[in-house]
Amino acid sequence: MGLFDMMGISASALSAERQRAEVTSANLANAETTHTDSGGPYVRKEVVFSASNMSPFSTVLNRLGRFGHAPAGSVQLTQVVEDTTPPVMRYEPGNPDADKNGMVAYPAINPVTEMVDLMGAVRSYQLNASAVTAAKQMIQQSIDILKSS
Amino acid sequence: MATTTPLMQLLQGYLKVTSDRQQTIASNMANVDTPGYHTKDVNFQTAMQQVVEEGNNARLAPASTEVQGLPERPDGNNVNIDRESLLLGETQLQYQMAVQLIKSEFHRLLTAIKEGS
Numbered sequence: 001m002g003l004f005d006m007m008g009i010s011a012s013a014l015s016a017e018r019q020r021a022e023v024t025s026a027n028l029a030n031a032e033t034t035h036t037d038s039g040g041p042y043v044r045k046e047v048v049f050s051a052s053n054m055s056p057f058s059t060v061l062n063r064l065g066r067f068g069h070a071p072a073g074s075v076q077l078t079q080v081v082e083d084t085t086p087p088v089m090r091y092e093p094g095n096p097d098a099d100k101n102g103m104v105a106y107p108a109i110n111p112v113t114e115m116v117d118l119m120g121a122v123r124s125y126q127l128n129a130s131a132v133t134a135a136k137q138m139i140q141q142s143i144d145i146l147k148s149s
Numbered sequence: 150m151a152t153t154t155p156l157m158q159l160l161q162g163y164l165k166v167t168s169d170r171q172q173t174i175a176s177n178m179a180n181v182d183t184p185g186y187h188t189k190d191v192n193f194q195t196a197m198q199q200v201v202e203e204g205n206n207a208r209l210a211p212a213s214t215e216v217q218g219l220p221e222r223p224d225g226n227n228v229n230i231d232r233e234s235l236l237l238g239e240t241q242l243q244y245q246m247a248v249q250l251i252k253s254e255f256h257r258l259l260t261a262i263k264e265g266s
Contacts, residue, residue: 002165002172003171007175009176009179012179013178013179050183051186072176073175074179075180075182127230128175134238134241138244138245144248144252145248
């Protein structure tokens with residue numbers, strides 16, 4: 001069913017963009033975090049998107065095996081990678097996380113970059129939400145054929 | 150006696166092609182942030198011909214081709230949001246038109262039935 005597949009594709013994008021916004025929010029929230037479970041400051045994270053380009057045959061097989069599988073042409077968040085930028089050192093001798101020189105490692109997070117990324121995620125979310133609305137209207141129109149004119 | 154007219158069969162194919170195209174547009178919109186993704190589109194002429202020739206045998210996936218001549222961003226993606234939004238609206242109206250024509254065709258058939266009694 002073309003129209004329901006269309007909704008599935010848009011839904012995959014909504015989910016991916018929401019996860020991107022979540023990761024960006026986590027970066028913003030932890031911009032000043034100097035202490036984590038693994039030791040050291042918080043490390044900035046980035047998302048990696050990829051298009052699922054399955055051949056039609058495997059798409060059909062997947063649909064037989066698992067119900068509600070994302071149709072071909074949808075987008076997936078494949079992994080969350082860590083930014084390798086070295087931490088920013090600040091001189092704060094009173095901080096319990098300071099080293100012997102009195103320097104504290106802060107995560108290399110620029111709030112402006114994160115805000116721009118967050119805005120991009122929100123706009124992409126809106127774009128795909130409008131595609132879902134279009135699909136819903138088209139399905140409704142198809143149902144309207146049944147109504148007596 | 151067949152209750153589906155040739156026009157209705159043609160419109161049925163048209164609905165299939167437009168919904169396939171809409172699916173391709175949705176896919177382009179979904180991959181607006183995917184690095185290296187290239188914009189795809191359905192060739193109306195080829196798709197319509199295929200639907201008319203194959204009749205009711207549903208195809209597995211829309212036959213989509215990559216669109217040439219769109220400028221690429223530095224990350225290798227060439228999805229243009231304005232183009233996709235415009236096509237989304239356009240295809241939706243085309244679909245609506247086909248639905249209206251099918252409704253009027255059914256209405257015509259109903260009129261023929263009622264006039265008989």
